[in-house]
Each structure stands twice: as C-alpha cells, then as structure tokens.
Amino acid sequence: MGRYVFKLPDVGEGTAEAEVVKWHVKVGDRVEEDQLLCDVMTDKATVEMTSPVAGVVLETHGEPGQMAAVGSPLVVFEVEGAGNAAAEAAPAPATAAPAARAEPQPEVEMEAEAEVRTPEPDAMGGGNYVFKLPDVGEGTAEAELVKWHVAKGDRVEEDQLLADVMTDKATVELTSPVSGVVVALHGEPGKAVAVGSVIVEFQVEGAGNRQGAAKAAAPAPSSKTESPSPKAKQPAAAASDPEAPRPPKSGGAALPEAFTTRTAGQRPLASPAVRTRARELGVELQFVPGSGPAGRITHQDLDAYVASGGRGSAPSSGGGSMYAQAEGTTEVRIIGLRRKIAEKMAESVRRIPHITYVEEIDVTALEELRAHLNAQGKAAGKPKLNVLPFIARAIVVALRDQPTINSWYDDEAGVLTQHNAVHLGIAAQTPNGLMVPVVRHAEARDPYDTALEIARVSGAAKDGSAKREELSGSTITITSLGTLGGVVHTPIINHPEVAIVGPNKIQERVVLKDGQFVVRKMMNLSSSFDHRIVDGHDAAVFVQRIKGLLEHPATLWMG
Template identity: 35%
Template sequence: MASVREFTLPDLGEGLTEATVVRWMVAVGDVVAVDQPVVEVETAKALVDVPCPYGGVVTARYGEEGAEIPVGAPLLTVAVGASQEDAGSAAPSHDEAGSAVEGAVDGADGTRVAAPANSRPAAESSGNVLVGYGTGAPAGRRRRSRPVDGFGAPVPPAPAPPPPPRAAEQGPVAVISPLVRRIAREHDLDLRAVDGSGPDGLILRADVERAARSLTEKAGLAPEDRPASGSTAAPPVTGAGTEGGTEVRIPLTGFRGTVADKLSRSRREIPDATCWVDADATELLAARRAMNAHAEANGAARISLLALLARICTAALARFPELNATVDTEAREVVRHSGVHLGFAAQTPRGLVVPVVRDAHTLDTAGLGEELARLTESARTGDLKPSDMTGGTFTLNNYGVFGVDGSTPIINHPEAAMLGVGRIAEKPWVHEGQLSVRRVVQLSFTFDHRVCDGGTAGGFLRHVADCVEQPAVLLRTL
C-alpha cells in the first residue's frame, strides 16, 4: 500500500514566515531518502537546505526558483510505502484527502511512477523538518523509477522534458563553495564552461566573476546595469522619471527587506543615545604583537584585534551587566541576561550580517578568536545557519575596516547596546606629558536609555577605553 505524503515548508522560527526557493535538488520522479535535502531556500537569515522527512518517489513540486513560499505551504509530495512488484496489479484508491494510491502514483506530468522498493513506510518518517538540520543519515542515490502501466508491463518512455534554462546546475563541476554556485546562477553561467584557477582546476569566486564580466561586456551592459556578485536582491525596476530621466526602484524583499524592517523598528522603538571617546591603542597593538610572536613560536593560532576587542567587551559587561539586556516592550520590563551572546557585524556579499558567539563570557581571547574566525568564514561562504545569527545580547561593530573614524551605530534590536570601533590611525597625542605620534582609535557606544542612564553608559565606555590604552587592566578580570 502506497500513500502520497505532502511535505510543507516547516516553521522556520525567529519570526520568519516565508522563504524563497533558490534551487531544487530533486525532480518529479526522483527517489528520495528520509532526511535527504530536497530544496535550497533563502530566508531573511541565511541560505539553508530543507530535508524531507519522507522516503519515496517525488510526485510533485510546488514553486519555481525565485518563488516566495509561506510557512505551511506545500513544497512537494512524496509517494511512500509501496514496492515496485506491487505497482503492476494495484488499482488506484483514495483516502479522505484523496491522496492515497496503491502501487503507483500520478506524477505532476500525468505519468505513472512506481514507488521504490526500499522506501520506508510513512510511520518511519523522521519527523525532522527543522530547516538546515537532518538526522545525518546518508542520502540515497537519486534515480528514475521505470514507468509501468496498470498491468505491470513497461510503457514507452515519455518524451524527454526540455533542458532547464540554467545548465550550471547539471553534472559534476569542480566547485566547493556554495557562494560560487549562487553567483553563477545569478549570471546564468554554465560552470562547466568556466576554467578554474584553483588546485586541480577548482573553480573559485574570482573565476566566476571574471566570466560574468566577460558576458556582460559582450552583451553591452553598462557597469551600473550589471548584477552585483553575491547579491540576492530582487532585480531593480526601471521606470520613467522627471525631466525625461529614469529612476531605478529596488524592491526591499528577502534579506534586505528584513534588515530594513529591523533597523526601522530599532529606530522606532528604542530611545537610543550615543557617547564616544578617543583612546590610545598603541599599547594594545604592542600587546597583540607580543601574543602573536609567542603563538608563532609555539605553533598556536594568531590573535586578531577583533578577538581582543571582544574580550574587552565581555570584561566590561561583567562590570556593567545592566547593558547585557533587552527590553520587553509589552510587559514594560528590562530583561537582564546572565550570559553574554556576543554579536559582531560582518560584511558579506549578501549584505551586513551579525553572527553570534554563544556564551562569549566563558571564552578566553584565544577561544573568542577561534569562534570569530569560524563564524566569519561561514558568513563569507554563505553557510551561516539561522541559529548562528539569532539570540545575541550585545553587538560589537568594527566599522574601522571601512577606513572611517566614527559612527553612530543603530542598535541591533532587541538588544540594548552596541560598541562601535573606528579605524586605528597615527595621530599627534600627548603621552606622558610629551607630544608624540600614537595609534589612536575612536570608540562610540550607542545604548538604550531605558535600561540605564548616562553614568552607566559612560562608565562602560571608559572601562573599554582604559583596557584599550592599558591592556594590563584586563588582568584583573582574567
């Protein structure tokens, strides 16, 4: 006995109510195993693979690539629980939902497709439908089931469907990074036609971007009309403007739309204030050089400046726990958190994301450096999970990498504070009563005025500045 099970887009959590289909991994007629990824979707948080909890034959797919699907809407249907031997003699029957059949089921194109002999019954489905996670069971090899008629005899094969518009997704290619594949899809590039410059012909991001530029130049597109590498935003809409000109409208959808909503909500709900101070970072940089010299001599990992700043933040939050908080607006309560989940701003091809280091207060500088490096690499390649970007209690924003001195950060809602760090530049500075050239950084601190007054915020920022100027201050908290 076979039945058709409908798999719907699961609850994504964290307030996410829809996802965009990026790439289908199976076709109608393919055999799938329990917990095999069947579709790649993009949420407002990350690119994730969705595993199907049923094993069997795919009978229908819902949603083309680029379509937005709400949570609870059907993704695909799978025929489970029948053997191929039974397919020839079984007659169709329907349950209350009209979906149960015996032996064979109708595919989306009207052909009869036999269920696999080794598929699990419906009762053995994993029930694991959380986006981005599976049980880890190896995915079965996808194969086409041979069509049979109602008497068990083979039927002539149906005409081959037309090839998909993007050949880049067919056949094995020397690509590891999912970001490379995504850029190729956005430019309609056939990866098999791209020469890889990496080891053993591996196709790198630079190879795909070079091939994309070549295509746009041949097409005669102006630079401003070319799609940005790694961009997942909807294409701009051009319309008539004033005085004979044109205007470009870029929809705020998907990831960019969610970012816009979150920033707007932060400005709307949080009465924020900003204070700042210049600090002499010369001694901090000297301490980092000493740490890295010792690390290299002992084969250990180098310490990044961001890791040192993160350790300073956790030390300052231990002294000023009022700032490691969120505000429950409906209950009119300030919620102080016992653990520090430190977010840090990272610029990626998709835009600005904020990965979160869990339990940062329990890590030393080396441990923070390792976790920051791991999350940064995942952000760069687009492999961050939604859980990697949620649950933060405080954010560190190093905008100095853009070559700017200062900024007034927008608080990462619903957190209560954010520390901003500008570039470290040589400036004239009075040091020990003498004018000298020192390495100076501007620190800015934006805080929710509901959780504390200016004295607390000023004390926090001053402690951070003291640790930057005199790293030995940290010894008291290590």
C-alpha cells in the same frame, strides 16, 4: 501498480549531500502522503523528510550515519498508477547492499528516454500531482518565496528547478519531484509560504497523488505543449552524445562560441555551490554545457569549461564612450534576507531611543602587547590576535560593575532580563547581508580562545553553515568595520539588547601628552545605548571603563 522513486532533495544552499540520521519507516510499511520517512542532517540543520506519495515502501537507501548525495534515491515506493520509474525495474530485496540498488549513469539515461517519450498533456490520464512546501529547516514553520523559475503551462522534468525559497538560515532551491505540466502556482515572490501548504500543482501521467479532477484546468494546447521545449530536449541530447557536454581539457582546444543548447534567458540547472563558483570565476553558466541529469551543470563541467578557455561572456558591441549619457532607471524589489535585515533595523530604531557616546582611546600600549603576543604565539602555533579579543575582554570586565547593560528589554511586557553570562554578538558582513553570529560565554575565554571562536562563528555565517543557535541569543554586540571603520559611526542596537559597541579604525595621530606633542596610535570607540534603560551617565562610565582597560591592557586580566 507502479514504482515511485523519491530522491533526496536539495535541503540547503551549497549542500551537496546530507547524513541519514534516523529512519521512521521500513521495507514493507504502508505510508501515507506527508508521513515522516526519515531525518537527514546537513551542516546547517536536521531536516525531516516526508513522503510525497502514498504507497508501500519497497526499498530504503542508506543506513543511519551514512552520507546521501542530493539527487540520489532515498526511498522506492509501490504506488497506484504509473509512478515515476520504469515498470520493468524489479524491486531489490530488503537485504541488498545499497551499492547494488542504483547506478547513477543508467538513471540519467532512463530519465532522458522517459523525457522523450512523455506524452502531451491531452494524452495523459488526467492525474493531478500536488507539491507541498517541505520542511526546509529544523523549527521552520514558513519560508519566503523569493523567485519562480517556471510559469503556468510549462512542461517540467523531474529535478528541474521550480522556485527559490528562503528561511532565516539560507536560500533553498526547490526542484520538481515529478515530470509533468504546471497547472497552478501558489504564492507571489516576497510572500511567506507555510510548510505543508501547496505551492505547485502538476498534470502528470497516471493517477498523480490526488484523486479526482485537477483543481486547475490544464493549459490549452500551445507552442509549449505541441513540441518539446529546449529544456526537454537537453537531457536527450546529453544521453545521445555523452562526450558533447565536456569540452577537451587540452590547452590548445577552445570551446566553440556557437554553443546554443539554451535559449536566451533560460536558466541553466546547477547547484548553489556551482553557481557560487561560477560567479567567483566570472563564468556565465548560460554558456556552459551540463552533463548531469536534465542537463544539470556539475563542478566537473565548470572545470572543463574554464580549462578550455571559455569565459561565457556575451560579445561586447564595442564603440561605447566612457562619457556616454546614461538613461533609464532600475527598480529592485527588496525581498529575502535583505528585507528581513531592513525590517529588523527599522524595528530597532523605531522601538529604541538611541543615545550614542563616542570616546577616543590611546591603544599604543595595546598594539605593542598585541604585537608581542603574536610574535610569541606564531612560534607556538597560536592564532593571530587582532584587536577584537581585547575589546571583548574589556566589555566583559566593564559589565561586572554595570550588569544592567548586559540585558534584554521586553518593552511590551515591561521586563528587563539581566544576563550573568556574556554572549557576545559579532556583527559580520556576509554575501547574504548583515548577520550577528554569537560568541557564547565570552567571560570564560582567554584572548586566543576568543579569537578562534570569533573566526569560527563569523566564518560559519559567511559560508552559510551557521546553525540557528549560533545566530541568536547575543546579550551585547560588537560591530566593527575593521580598516574601513572611519572616524565615528552611530551603531544601531541589536533588539532586544540595550547596548552595542563599535570600534573605529586605528590610526596614528599627533596628540599632546605630558606637555609634549607625540605620535600615538588612537582609536575612536562609538557606542549606542537604549536610553530607556541606560542613562547618559551610566553610558559614559561604561565607555570610560573600557577606555581605561584598553589603555592599560595588563589590567584586562587582573582581579
């Protein structure tokens, strides 16, 4: 019998920890593979943790309401075979305090030692370990495989990055639950994979988690199996010289440029949050030493590297001319969120016959009111108002006379659903592409509350923390390019809605007013409508109503 330690996996891009919500097992329970263990919650969703093995629960770590770090032990099992933990580690009593159960540093050293002692595939007992796609988000039945980071025949260590998969919420990095040799990969980048389906098969020491012969034969001995790979050497180096990964923080010390713990093209291990910071700092993680398990790069490693003056950029060959001829082409496969955006846009244009209506609006009075309110609100600590809360209010008021425009149209069933509440979609550009977070019940919000909610849901969409319900359910959408708004554009309707309103940039223009040329602040309003539901006359009436409200902003809150 052996001990198997199940660690909290990376349950979302940028997520460093998760809250334990509820345990479904207790110490002493016998569980089967894929049986529900517990619920954990991130800032994105509640995720169900299922058992990767069959066995008896020896320990559970964390009480409901407590935070658990990604990579920390969650459940310890007694299993048939060797397991994945040292045999001499005796199980802790059920009443033991969580702090006394595991220490991070010894665990790193144990992993490094185990890595050095791992036998070659031919010396293993022939156990086959099947890794299935876990539930990567509440209500998610499948995920799209974005990229493989390993290949058949590769030796991988526990917690090593295997693949990136994407749901409609975020990109998730899948890490290996065991150490072993990859004998089969299931799925191609760009293809959807069902939750619970097999994605990787390993040959491991011991019995594995599937009895009998492996479905796929182990790879023939090669240079990869005859000697440890650079990835396998990395943790051992870290354990033998704990000070090596951390460069000195003194201003005069420089990081040696000859840092070569990774081969060219080898992907360094790091969390999505660390990768994002590195991109923002312009640092190539390829050159940053990692001090975490399996050589994983931490925030502290990145800080130390930057403090030492390291940049990580490959030396430039120099001598190139800015007028040199360019050759070749680059093909980029559209997958992940960008493909979903493309499919949704194509569906909207294919299914909806658009009519676009553009009108110019004199927003001089509106801008004067906005400046006045911002001056007063600054002293009172109220949020700064831009033009969007006023446009949102104008839409709410205009929809009272034309509720048909606040609708969803199911063209397959031939049913139009009119909504009493105005759930306003705000098209937002995020690092992952275009998203539409939703301001719910815009009809019940004053301009300050509307401004706060627009900022909140847009910010959540941009940093990836938006919940599913915050990214769906809009009944009409505003799309604004802000200062880049141009003179006019043709917005695409957010299916199954029937209208979208797109303000353009505000600029001063010379206009004829009361027989005199005057300078006014003008803004074009570009709007599109589903011509199957909204006639041209109704579209014009709706936009003219918005125009009148914005040109006389006091009427926005009258009646």
